[in-house]
Amino acid sequence: MxxxxxxxxxxxxxxxxxxxxxxxxxxxxxxxxxxxWVGSACLLxxxxxxxxxxxKDGRMVGIRGRATDVVNHGRLGPKGLYGxxxxxxxxxxxxxxxxxxxxxxxxxxxxxxxxxxxxxxxRLLREQGPLSHGFYTSxxxxxxxxxxxxxxxxxxxxTPHMDGNTRLCTATAAAALKESFGADGQPGSYTDIEHCDAxxxxxxxxxxTQTVLWARILDRTRAADPPRLVCVDPRRxxxxxxxxxxxxxxxxxxxxxxxxxxxxxxxxxxxxxxVDHDWVREHTLGADDLRDIVEAYTPExxxxxxxVAPDDLRRAARIFGESGNVxxxxxxxxxxxxxxxxxxxxxxxxxxxRGLIGRPGSGILQMNGQPTxxxxxxxxxxxxxxxxxxxxxxxxxxxxxxxxxVDPLVIPHWAPPTHAMQIFxxxxxxxxxxxxxxxxxxxxxxxxxxxxxxxxxGDQCFVxxxxxFLTETARLADVVLPAAGWGEKTGTFTNVNRTVHLSDQAVxxxxxxxxxxxxxxxxxEAMDFRDRDGEPLITWxxxxxxxDAWREVTRGRPVDYTGLTYEKLRxxxxxxxxxxxxxxxxxxxxxxxxxxPTATETCETYGHDLLTGGAVTEQEHRALxxxxxxxxxxxxxxxxxxxxxxxxxxxxxxxxxxYQFHTRTxxxxxxxxxxAAPDMWVELSPVxxxxxxxxxxxxxxxxxxxxxxxxxxxxxxxxxxxxxxPFHYGTPGLPGEVPRQANELTMTVWDPVSKQPYFKTxxxxxxxxxxxxxxxxxxxxxxxxxxxxxxxxxxxGGALTVSRAVPVPAYPNDPSCAAxxxxx
Amino acid sequence: MYVVIYLGLVHRAEQTLxxxxxxxxxxxxxxxxxxxxxxxxxxMSDEHVERLTPIVARYGEQRRGAGVDEPERLxxxxxxxxxxxxxxxxxxxxxxxxxxxxxxxxxxxxRQAAQGLRDHxxxxxxxxxxxxxxxxxxxxxxxxxxxxxxxxxxxx
Numbered sequence: 001m002x003x004x005x006x007x008x009x010x011x012x013x014x015x016x017x018x019x020x021x022x023x024x025x026x027x028x029x030x031x032x033x034x035x036x037w038v039g040s041a042c043l044l045x046x047x048x049x050x051x052x053x054x055x056k057d058g059r060m061v062g063i064r065g066r067a068t069d070v071v072n073h074g075r076l077g078p079k080g081l082y083g084x085x086x087x088x089x090x091x092x093x094x095x096x097x098x099x100x101x102x103x104x105x106x107x108x109x110x111x112x113x114x115x116x117x118x119x120x121x122x123r124l125l126r127e128q129g130p131l132s133h134g135f136y137t138s139x140x141x142x143x144x145x146x147x148x149x150x151x152x153x154x155x156x157x158x159t160p161h162m163d164g165n166t167r168l169c170t171a172t173a174a175a176a177l178k179e180s181f182g183a184d185g186q187p188g189s190y191t192d193i194e195h196c197d198a199x200x201x202x203x204x205x206x207x208x209t210q211t212v213l214w215a216r217i218l219d220r221t222r223a224a225d226p227p228r229l230v231c232v233d234p235r236r237x238x239x240x241x242x243x244x245x246x247x248x249x250x251x252x253x254x255x256x257x258x259x260x261x262x263x264x265x266x267x268x269x270x271x272x273x274x275v276d277h278d279w280v281r282e283h284t285l286g287a288d289d290l291r292d293i294v295e296a297y298t299p300e301x302x303x304x305x306x307x308v309a310p311d312d313l314r315r316a317a318r319i320f321g322e323s324g325n326v327x328x329x330x331x332x333x334x335x336x337x338x339x340x341x342x343x344x345x346x347x348x349x350x351x352x353x354r355g356l357i358g359r360p361g362s363g364i365l366q367m368n369g370q371p372t373x374x375x376x377x378x379x380x381x382x383x384x385x386x387x388x389x390x391x392x393x394x395x396x397x398x399x400x401x402x403x404x405x406v407d408p409l410v411i412p413h414w415a416p417p418t419h420a421m422q423i424f425x426x427x428x429x430x431x432x433x434x435x436x437x438x439x440x441x442x443x444x445x446x447x448x449x450x451x452x453x454x455x456x457x458g459d460q461c462f463v464x465x466x467x468x469f470l471t472e473t474a475r476l477a478d479v480v481l482p483a484a485g486w487g488e489k490t491g492t493f494t495n496v497n498r499t500v501h502l503s504d505q506a507v508x509x510x511x512x513x514x515x516x517x518x519x520x521x522x523x524x525e526a527m528d529f530r531d532r533d534g535e536p537l538i539t540w541x542x543x544x545x546x547x548d549a550w551r552e553v554t555r556g557r558p559v560d561y562t563g564l565t566y567e568k569l570r571x572x573x574x575x576x577x578x579x580x581x582x583x584x585x586x587x588x589x590x591x592x593x594x595x596x597p598t599a600t601e602t603c604e605t606y607g608h609d610l611l612t613g614g615a616v617t618e619q620e621h622r623a624l625x626x627x628x629x630x631x632x633x634x635x636x637x638x639x640x641x642x643x644x645x646x647x648x649x650x651x652x653x654x655x656x657x658x659y660q661f662h663t664r665t666x667x668x669x670x671x672x673x674x675x676a677a678p679d680m681w682v683e684l685s686p687v688x689x690x691x692x693x694x695x696x697x698x699x700x701x702x703x704x705x706x707x708x709x710x711x712x713x714x715x716x717x718x719x720x721x722x723x724x725x726p727f728h729y730g731t732p733g734l735p736g737e738v739p740r741q742a743n744e745l746t747m748t749v750w751d752p753v754s755k756q757p758y759f760k761t762x763x764x765x766x767x768x769x770x771x772x773x774x775x776x777x778x779x780x781x782x783x784x785x786x787x788x789x790x791x792x793x794x795x796x797g798g799a800l801t802v803s804r805a806v807p808v809p810a811y812p813n814d815p816s817c818a819a820x821x822x823x824x
Numbered sequence: 825m826y827v828v829i830y831l832g833l834v835h836r837a838e839q840t841l842x843x844x845x846x847x848x849x850x851x852x853x854x855x856x857x858x859x860x861x862x863x864x865x866x867x868m869s870d871e872h873v874e875r876l877t878p879i880v881a882r883y884g885e886q887r888r889g890a891g892v893d894e895p896e897r898l899x900x901x902x903x904x905x906x907x908x909x910x911x912x913x914x915x916x917x918x919x920x921x922x923x924x925x926x927x928x929x930x931x932x933x934x935r936q937a938a939q940g941l942r943d944h945x946x947x948x949x950x951x952x953x954x955x956x957x958x959x960x961x962x963x964x965x966x967x968x969x970x971x972x973x974x975x976x977x978x979x980x
Binding site for chain 1: 854855856857860861864865910959960962963964965966969970972973974977978979980
């Protein structure tokens with residue numbers, strides 16, 4: 001548990017990342033007792049590591065990494081090892097449906113529960129039509145489930161009100177890719193790590209959010225010819241430390257000023273001639289406008305806005321401008337902060353200006369929060385249409401209507417699909433009267449949690465919740481449906497660099513729990529959704545049949561699955577899309593030919609004004625004649641929506657910790673992970689702590705204009721003037737209980753383009769309530785370590801993990817394998 | 825020279841648009857995107873007014889000419905208060921759009937005159953303001969399109 005990245009395996013630039021198999025079995029289980037190993041991939045961070053699930057006596061009892069998998073080369077992180085299976089046999093699993101009766105949730109059978117759901121759904125459809133229905137799903141379902149939900153929602157019910165919690169974590173990644181390149185889809189690959197000269201991590205604490213990927217970077221930075229790292233983060237994370245160690249830079253901009261920083265970096269590229277003018281002329285649009293926009297962001301002015309030293313900014317820009325190949329990764333520090341899409345797009349701009357895209361070592365990874373999130377974007381159960389289709393393009397709608405054999409007008413496409421925050425607003429005012437929430441916990445994860453609880457608890461909207469446990473959200477539902485989890489059902493999912501994995505069912509779900517796919521199919525059948533010929537709308541019954549239907553939807557689109565089958569995915573490794581007759585073994589990186597899916601007929605969006613979110617029209621797009629060229633788009637920096645004031649003098653920001661995932665629905669049920677980060681805490685800088693008379697472990701009250709929580713203080717490594725809180729911890733919701741959720745304080749406000757809520761920009765105040773009698777329950781192994789070493793006992797524990805180095809297999813598509821004759 | 829009358833009109837229309845955007849934003853503050861975007865759009869109009877001010881000073885803003893009562897008669901009525909509910913929001917956005925269109929055509933007219941006068945500074949202000957004005961209208965359109973179905977079919 002303490003060694004979260006594992007032993008290093010340093011290797012030289014351009015050579016294959018060595019393989020090592022990490023394995024963990026439940027207490028008392030030995031390897032020879034395992035009945036069988038079932039192929040899958042890990043769900044507990046966005047990496048999506050290939051793995052096998054250990055099964056003994058019909059129970060999941062452990063996990064091991066797959067040495068042959070291109071994503072992880074056999075390794076697993078602490079969440080994957082300790083958190084993958086323990087939740088499955090937790091005593092509080094939901095095993096029966098429940099309905100609200102006289103104010104209380106009581107057990108019932110499926111017929112009763114589904115009967116109640118269908119009764120309300122049919123009545124509202126009859127009385128008010130499809131706009132009365134909303135579906136808020138997860139980032140954690142499988143592709144087949146998202147696709148089924150998308151079809152029943154868009155072609156069955158016909159509602160535009162569908163979104164997922166992907167909105168909270170990766171909407172900006174998708175939006176930034178669409179604005180720059182015309183369609184979603186990650187240009188880069190993890191193999192860029194082995195070939196780059198510099199790595200820029202923007203608002204991405206990779207050391208905690210993706211431990212295996214970070215280990216992959218460490219194995220290069222600890223070798224003889226390391227890439228230099230540049231870290232953009234207001235906290236002094238392990239990434240920041242490594243940046244300084246490799247001769248790079250740690251830039252700690254004030255919370256909410258990312259775009260000013262990026263405008264400053266962009267200006268430096270222009271000023272110093274670090275622009276590949278020929279490439280830019282041939283493959284992009286908008287360079288002159290971008291130059292005008294960034295002109296005013298001199299290093300001095302930028303430094304003043306962001307609170308960084310002008311020379312640090314210059315130094316970072318020089319590293320970007322002079323390195324042969326650069327890999328950039330972006331995550332929540334940008335996505336959940338002010339001007340999110342404009343800031344993430346600015347990262348794409350830097351690569352486009354230098355032509356650093358489409359070749360080994362020059363990648364962009366607009367990261368995801370979980371390896372299943374990408375599928376929500378691909379399949380269209382969130383605010384997108386299946387197959388990266390454009391809601392504003394009548395031909396794209398025609399294609400879907402033909403595939404589903406429905407009238408095109410049934411598919412809601414008069415405006416962008418409704419985003420999550422708007423869905424909850426409609427539920428609040430009661431115009432959405434039926435809200436189905438699957439596999440996510442908005443009562444903890446959404447901003448301004450008191451408001452979300454009120455919406456879910458009110459009588460104005462009927463709420464269905466489908467999950468593994470009675471979460472904070474499920475407790476407020478009208479109907480609760482018990483779902484099967486990972487390992488208890490079959491399906492595929494796709495990680496951030498487009499690698500598709502198949503996860504086979506390893507065990508039976510407990511009690512009457514059913515797979516999400518089966519639940520959606522049962523609803524569609526009970527609702528009797530039909531196509532225009534009167535035949536059932538949804539024709540598949542199994543996950544594999546759903547996958548086959550999905551493959552047809554992707555034909556001819558950038559996200560092409562047509563060359564994939566379940567049989568192929570049962571091979572040694574996951575496979576990155578596009579997979580088709582031209583690329584039967586998949587595609588390591590996109591845009592190797594510098595042709596982007598921006599043609600008016602092809603693109604997923606016509607684009608937006610990055611400052612206001614105003615949509616570009618088809619005519620305007622056509623007039624630009626993008627025809628395969630990427631867009632360089634910029635925006636002016638504006639101050640964040642809530643700045644510190646006399647009443648609320650500190651900047652409030654939230655984030656993640658290495659040992660927990662999402663709202664701990666699974667990780668809280670692993671003893672090892674729970675003990676490593678057992679409870680809520682809040683981090684203050686030593687300067688602010690001293691000024692406020694707060695010592696390590698004191699109980700403090702943190703307040704914003706929207707709410708408050710109480711927790712123990714960690715005097716830690718956050719920048720002075722800022723306060724950091726982990727977002728994972730919920731509140732059991734007992735009467736009189738003091739809230740401890742980070743989102744009690746956050747704002748209901750979102751990015752104008754991606755519609756992703758801002759969890760990282762608010763103002764707060766902190767005061768001491770009483771002595772805590774010991775250090776805060778924060779882990780010491782990563783960014784939440786105390787400022788003063790030894791101020792808290794070192795995080796340790798967890799049962800034994802076995803790691804063994806193995807011969808390096810040949811990885812398909814890996815440029816390092818191609819460079820080493822005889823390695824295949 | 826009636827151009828001074830039109831300078832006065834565009835000047836006041838932009839001020840009216842900025843004030844109306846702020847009124848609508850505040851009045852519908854329960855929709856944070858409306859609140860904050862209206863503030864951002866109002867700041868655009870503020871900037872237009874700021875850039876126009878030295879030019880207006882140069883020409884002298886004339887409120888009355890021979891037989892002309894402009895801009896009093898042509899002046900744009902702003903939104904002094906907001907309506908309530910989803911349909912009210914829709915109507916307020918529509919009113920802003922009408923006002924924004926008046927601003928847009930006024931800049932078009934002024935730019936024609938500026939070209940005839942070979943006034944490079946004024947041409948530049950006109951082009952800058954027109955481009956920003958399109959962004960204002962584009963957002964209003966986008967927001968109305970998104971809000972209309974729910975407001976007109978199922979809102980209470």
